Amino acid sequence: MSPPQQPVRTRHISLPQLPIKLPPLPDLFLTALSVCFLFSSSAAGGKPLLSKSQILRFPFCPRRLLKISAMSLPGGRRHHFANPQSLxxxxxxxxxxxxxxxxGVKPGTKNVHNLWLELSEGETSLADSTPPVRTxxxxxxxxxxxxxxxxxxxxQELSDxxxxxxxxxxxxxxxxxxxxDSAVxxxxxxxLGSIIGDGGKVMIVPGSYRKTVEERNxxxxPGLPARYELHSVEAFVEGLPDGEFCTEEDDEYGNSENSGVAEKAVSVKKHFWRWVSADSVKV
Structure with a gap:
């Protein structure tokens, strides 16, 4: 006889209450505050008051300061894309x-407004090379x-x-x-929120986290090489249908501060889902 299967242990995470709005703070104050945290030293040992990991978890995550960093190209010089045209x-x-x-013309593609929004939100970075590499x-x-x-x-069904x-x-x-956990x-x-609502529980399987890197066009x-840093987990989500189903996304860029640009971007309107055997899915 085969031994009885052990139950899969999970950890629960709470779904965020979206949208989350960050309080507007003066750029000068945010810059001074960041420099203070980065370079302050203790009087006794001269060690930083905060470790690098603590600084990364600094709760403000000031949006304007992040935009300056995310839209700058690596290397010695700094380059800012003030608008989609400059990009x-x-x-x-x-x-x-x-x-x-x-x-934005070929079916299934996005346009330069999408890429500019990704850069402005800090979701994507570009290497200063020919061709550039999108990470x-x-x-x-x-x-x-x-x-x-x-x-x-x-x-997916797109807005076009x-x-x-x-x-x-x-x-x-x-x-x-x-x-x-927050990203999950x-x-x-x-x-999936349009079908499970705000009460659906998300349970991440401990030990399932994997990080891989994929490089492909x-x-x-099209024509822009990409480097994808993939952070993968397994999870159980309550409230999902048993068969095929569709979820809707009212406004993919609804929380963006750049509403004029968002209106010209190609957005996702509907997601179509189905269940498949776990053996058939690439790990």
Whole structure:
């Protein structure tokens, strides 16, 4: 006889109450405060008052300060994209002309307004190279059920009416200074919240966390190489249907401060989900 199966232990995380608005604070004050934390020393040993990990968890996460960092290119010089046009002017000579011209035109692609929003929110960074390399930290949630199945996003319906194939577990770009648990909770709420509501529990399986790096050409931005830092966990989510289902996203960029740019970006309107055997999903 085979030994009885042991129950899977999980840890619970709370879904965030979205949207979360950060209080506006003067840029000068935020900069001075950050410098103070970074360079202050104790009188006794000359050691920093805060470790690097503590600084990264500093609760304010000032949005304006993050934008300055996220929209700057690595290397000796600093470069700021004041608007999508300045980003477009910088990208055009660094990318194949036919590829760049297809952004937002080829079905399933996004446009330069999307990339500018990603940069402004700190979700993406660009290397100052030809072609540039887009680095994206992504949280991937392998949602399981009691029948050894994994939830897969089959495809998406975009705001321009096109359909984009996905065929992957729930994935979401991470925000600056966001830990994995917070990113999981936000991803579940944003993409599945319309069907599970605010009360659905998310239970992450301890020990399931994996980090991998994938390098490939971007599907959303043809011709732009991408480096994906994937933070993967397994989880159980209460309140999901047993069969295929669809969730709606009212406004993907609803919390953005750049509403004028967001209106011109290609957004996701509907997500289509299905359950598949866990054995068929790439780890």
């Amino acid at each position: 477009s002017d910088w990208l055009r000579p660094r990318l194949p002309s036919d590829s760049f011209a297809s952004w 994206v930290p992504v949280v991937t949630v392998r949602i399981r059920d009691g029948r050894d199945r994994i939830l897969i996003e089959a495809h 009416g096109t359909v984009r194939s996905r065929d992957r577990p729930l994935s979401e770009k991470m925000k600056p200074f966001e830990d994995v 909770a936000r991803a579940v709420q944003e993409e 971007s599907v959303s931005y």
